[in-house]
Amino acid sequence: xxxxxxxxxxxxxxxxxxxxxxxxxxxxxxxxxxxxxxxxxxxxxxxxxxxxxxxxxxxxxxxxxxxxxxxxxxxxxxxxxxxxxxxxxxxxxxxxxxxxxxxxxxxxxxxxxxxxxxxxxxxxxxxxxxxxxxxxxxxxxxxxxxxxxxxxxxx
Numbered sequence: 001x002x003x004x005x006x007x008x009x010x011x012x013x014x015x016x017x018x019x020x021x022x023x024x025x026x027x028x029x030x031x032x033x034x035x036x037x038x039x040x041x042x043x044x045x046x047x048x049x050x051x052x053x054x055x056x057x058x059x060x061x062x063x064x065x066x067x068x069x070x071x072x073x074x075x076x077x078x079x080x081x082x083x084x085x086x087x088x089x090x091x092x093x094x095x096x097x098x099x100x101x102x103x104x105x106x107x108x109x110x111x112x113x114x115x116x117x118x119x120x121x122x123x124x125x126x127x128x129x130x131x132x133x134x135x136x137x138x139x140x141x142x143x144x145x146x147x148x149x150x151x152x153x154x155x
Contacts, residue, residue, distance in 0.1 A: 028112045028126055029127050030126040031117070031124060032116050032121075032124040033124070033125075034119055044117060044125060047082070047117070088115050093112040
């Protein structure tokens with residue numbers, strides 16, 4: 001009887017550990033502005049909105065997006081001056097853990113489509129290109145929000 005309990009315990013533990021280690025793959029889009037000036041942030045927003053429009057028009061999907069098709073589509077949909085400021089590349093980038101509307105997105109190194117504008121010294125915007133998460137937008141900042149579990153529980 002002890003052997004049966006041991007086998008059941010091993011099966012349960014293996015199921016739990018395999019589901020905990022399951023790492024979902026997301027393609028991430030990162031747009032880094034030239035600087036944090038209002039004009040450069042506007043350029044970053046124009047690029048983000050253009051990419052959103054391309055997804056809405058089904059010219060891009062998360063399964064088919066890559067540097068070549070994104071580059072060609074942005075060349076045809078951005079003004080020449082802005083297009084000439086950008087560099088698009090695929091890379092692996094580290095992302096911190098984030099939580100948004102009750103969804104937890106784990107930290108780690110992820111496949112990234114990186115768009116650098118000019119010197120790329122500004123804050124960066126990033127999102128996940130995945131149906132479940134598309135539309136979640138994050139601005140990188142070094143600000144830390146301190147919260148109290150007990151205060152939140154009582155509020």
